[in-house]
Amino acid sequence: MSEQAAEAVLEDYDETLDELERVAGSLKLVDNPRLAKLGYRRINFKRHRYYFLYRIAGDTAIVDAMYHELQDPDNVMR
Secondary structure, three states, rough: OOOHHHHHHHHHHHHHHHHHHHHHHOOOOOOOOHHOOOEEEEOOOOOOOOOEEEEEEEEEEEEEEEEEEEOOOHOOOO
C-alpha cells in the first residue's frame, strides 16, 4: 500500500470515528444473532471497504474491532 493510500484510509478512519460520535445510538444492531445479543452495531467507512464493530456502554461507544467488509467477524470474535 502506498503512503498516499494509507493516508486516505486513515483519514476515512478518523472521519468514521467522528461520525460515530454523532450517530452511535441510532444505528441498528448487527444482523448476526450472536453478535446482536452482545449489543454489537456496525458503522461503515464512507470511502473504503472497512467498518467498525462497536457496542454502547452507558453514553460511550466502544469500538472493539475494525474489519474489511469481506471478513466474517463471527469467525474472528470467538
